[in-house]
Amino acid sequence: MEYLKQRIRDVYDFPKKGIVFKDLTTLFKDPRGLHIIGWDLSQLYRDKGVTKVVGIESRGFIGGSILAFELGAGFVPVRKPGKLPADTIQASYDKEYGKDVIEIHRDAITPDDIVVLHDDVLATGGTMAAAYELVKSMNPKKIYINFIIELSALNGRAVLPADAEVTSLITY
Template structure:
């Protein structure tokens, strides 16, 4: 199945000159969603994943069903103030400023194997911040999984080079 054909391209959103890759059309296609989760599963099936981590909020959409398929737990990484217990936090840069993510201090047992899953990798800031949180929490990072990669933004270059990076759909140019 050609998953790329299920992604809607929206020109000039959120500002002129940007082509937004809209995954809602993929999510609403039952077969497309199933194939997406199956393909992510295939990438991690032999990785002995204990937990899948998804960053707020679109990472939840793919991370939770993947965790189910892998027989793993799911851990959310959230914006500040959304998690109820003690947290670790990581600030990261955006094109237009900074943002912050948090994870529960006790999200994993020490040495747990973790896969990070998100809908998209662009500049890599969110994925790197999430990886830093996973490592601060005492877990071992065993891979990244992205549905869409905007490869022309070189986000994977920011990520640790000792960890596999899987993307299902790549856009080499805007």
Template sequence: MDFKTYIRDIPDFPKDGVVFKDITTLLKDAKALKMTSEALCQMVGDQKVDKVVSMESRGFFFAPILGVHFNAGFVPVRKKGRLPAKTVGQTYNLEYGTDTLEIHADAISPGERVLIHDDVLATGGTALAVCQMIESMGAQVVQCNFLLELGFLEGRKKLEGFKVKSLISY
């Protein structure tokens, strides 16, 4: 299946000069949704996965599906202040400034094998922050999975040392 045919380009969103990759056109098509879910699972192979961790918000579409497939739990990572219980945080650099992501402190146990999933690998900063957070909790990142990769932004370089796979590359 040519997954790219289900991705819509939105020029100048969220700001001028950016071409946004809209995945809602893929999500609304039952066949494409099923095939995408299966392909994302196949990218992981037969690795043991205890938890699937994903960043808000578009990563949340496929992460629970991956969790069900691997008989693993789903753990959301959110922006600072959006999780109700005790959290562990990781601050990372943005183009202009910093941001902080958080995960519930009791969501990951030492020794667990974690699959990280997000919708897009762009500059790699968010994914690296999550990898660092998971490792700081004593768990192992088995793979970083992405629906889309914007290769021209070279985010994969930031994730050197981690196994990285993307279903669709631009």
């Protein structure tokens, strides 16, 4: 885990003054770092029968794809509005200023699926809570929730459902 932590870059005052941004690009560009992420994420779900990994646009696509590949599962994107070509369902959630919307294809998940919902960072939890609502509405057998980084000071876990086992590789 130290290897991963050492490769995450702190960027001060991004996206605005006072915020210390945890930049994962410096970890993803490191070949061994990327390999370890794929391995460590997949170890959490080896024996769980996962059939689909749902990744949240855009930074959740990177770890989500690697995890799906490692597990031999399929990959499903949750996207910002207007990007998915076929019939979608939507959920809105509160951002700092106003509301945001995410979408998933209406036929992306079926009741026989076991799903891992993945994103890069858990901050306030608003994005993941909305994504969970979308996936839940398609009635899969089980939904797990997973992040690479959890910012525990923001207490995002509080808005995530109690029955989804929430795991994070790295907690700050």
